[in-house]
Amino acid sequence: MLDRSAVGRTTPPTLNEVERGAIRRFAEALGDYNPIYFDAEYARASGYSNVAAPPSFPISFAAGSDLRELVGVPARNLLLGEVSFEYERPIVAGDRLLVTSRVSEISDRPGPAGRVEVAVIEDEGRDEEGQIVFRARRSYVVRATREV
Amino acid sequence: MPPRKLYFENVRVGDELPAMAKAPIDRVQLARYAAATNDYNPLNVDEPAAKAIGMPSVVAPSTLGLGFLGQLVTDWARGGQVKKAQARFTRMLWPTDTLVCKGRVSDRWGEGGKYFVELDVWAENQKGELVVRGTVLLKVFYSFEDETRFRTGQPPLIVTVPRQSILAAPPPPPPPRPSVGKGKPKPGKAPATKKPAAKKPAAKKAPPKKAAKPATKASKPAKKKK
Numbered sequence: 001m002l003d004r005s006a007v008g009r010t011t012p013p014t015l016n017e018v019e020r021g022a023i024r025r026f027a028e029a030l031g032d033y034n035p036i037y038f039d040a041e042y043a044r045a046s047g048y049s050n051v052a053a054p055p056s057f058p059i060s061f062a063a064g065s066d067l068r069e070l071v072g073v074p075a076r077n078l079l080l081g082e083v084s085f086e087y088e089r090p091i092v093a094g095d096r097l098l099v100t101s102r103v104s105e106i107s108d109r110p111g112p113a114g115r116v117e118v119a120v121i122e123d124e125g126r127d128e129e130g131q132i133v134f135r136a137r138r139s140y141v142v143r144a145t146r147e148v
Numbered sequence: 149m150p151p152r153k154l155y156f157e158n159v160r161v162g163d164e165l166p167a168m169a170k171a172p173i174d175r176v177q178l179a180r181y182a183a184a185t186n187d188y189n190p191l192n193v194d195e196p197a198a199k200a201i202g203m204p205s206v207v208a209p210s211t212l213g214l215g216f217l218g219q220l221v222t223d224w225a226r227g228g229q230v231k232k233a234q235a236r237f238t239r240m241l242w243p244t245d246t247l248v249c250k251g252r253v254s255d256r257w258g259e260g261g262k263y264f265v266e267l268d269v270w271a272e273n274q275k276g277e278l279v280v281r282g283t284v285l286l287k288v289f290y291s292f293e294d295e296t297r298f299r300t301g302q303p304p305l306i307v308t309v310p311r312q313s314i315l316a317a318p319p320p321p322p323p324p325r326p327s328v329g330k331g332k333p334k335p336g337k338a339p340a341t342k343k344p345a346a347k348k349p350a351a352k353k354a355p356p357k358k359a360a361k362p363a364t365k366a367s368k369p370a371k372k373k374k
Contacts, residue, residue: 022184029180030212031171032219046153047227055218055230055284059211060185075189076201080210084234 002117002142003072006103011070013098016061016125020093023053026060043092053091058136059083061099062123070103071119073142078119082139088132097125097133104137117142153227156256156263156290161312165224165251165267170216172246173208181212208241213280217269220249221284227295228265228286235282239273246274254283255313261304263290266313 020040027037035042036052043051068074091097105120123136182193190197191207198206214235221230241247251269258264265288270281289295294305 025180026184026215029177029184030215030219031177032215032222034219034222036222047229054215055222055233056211056215059214060187075187076191076197080237082234082236083211083214084232085230086232087230090229 002106002119004106006071007106008103009070010102011100013100016097016099018053018091018093018095020051023051023093026057027054030054048090048092050092050094057091058085058125058134070101070121077143078140079143080138081141084137086135091133096128099123099125113144154225154288155292156258156288159253159256159265161253161256163253165220168220168249170247172244173241175243178206178208181209205243210237210241213241213247213271216247216249216271217280217282220251220269221267225286228288230284231287232285233282235280237280239277239279241279247271247279255311257311258290258307258309261306263288
């Protein structure tokens with residue numbers, strides 16, 4: 001069961017240093033060998049200030065927020081149904097981002113096999129000057145388990 | 149070699165992105181992705197743990213499919229900036245799944261020297277089933293000249309291009325619901341069957357805005373009598 005009182009719960013800002021090696025490993029794990037993720041010179045010629053992070057890279061920040069602590073259900077019982085990102089500017093190697101996650105919604109809605117519980121978490125990444133760099137929204141449903 | 153770029157002037161609504169086939173997802177990839185995202189959900193990396201809760205094997209994180217769509221878009225939109233991306237996961241991803249990622253330009257517009265391209269993107273598995281679909285908003289330069297102006301600190305090239313999807317297919321106005329307010333305060337037994345019958349024709353006649361009000365007023369009493 002999701003914690004109904006979780007709405008509004010916010011994690012303290014976590015510093016995420018965007019390292020070149022982390023970008024490289026993320027791109028390699030996807031099997032994406034675009035030089036903008038590996039070669040700073042190529043990235044600059046493509047309009048980035050340094051090696052760029054793949055669009056879904058903020059996923060790796062989100063792992064810092066413990067879902068059980070946030071919504072009362074551990075990650076293995078949650079299914080990611082929908083996700084969205086908004087970028088003020090591209091994330092590049094060398095960025096130091098302060099990321100916070102906030103529970104914005106706990107609800108239930110009708111599903112094919114009865115009602116399903118939904119938790120929505122909004123993440124926000126700011127640079128050290130406080131400028132917003134990205135926003136993300138993750139929408140989870142509670143996985144039907146055998147105990148239920 | 150300087151990277152080739154995608155410019156607004158070369159993009160048309162309806163253009164298809166070259167389909168991108170990914171290698172089959174395997175457990176080594178899941179291990180690498182877990183490390184890269186620092187997310188060691190046992191369902192993604194621990195086979196006995198996944199089987200213990202009744203799954204046939206470990207499952208791939210849905211966001212892996214999202215990463216593939218990111219690759220599809222970034223490969224195509226060389227030099228374009230992803231401003232927004234949204235995805236809905238419609239099916240679980242499993243080891244051995246082989247995804248094909250596809251996309252299409254759904255809209256483009258230019259305003260005040262800024263140029264945007266909107267894409268519909270999706271991925272299918274080897275059975276042709278949709279596993280993830282979404283939309284992406286890209287910001288691009290209008291042309292090589294526009295980019296050169298930006299790099300040399302000059303004002304952007306201004307070409308006003310209205311959203312094409314709006315020109316092509318105006319979204320129908322939401323059907324008005326004037327009858328709901330009148331009917332609801334009194335939860336009587338009799339009107340229950342009559343109300344839906346009266347509402348449907350009213351909604352159909354609504355789109356021509358000028359005629360909407362007289363038409364609904366005229367049609368409602370007529371329907372009730374029948």
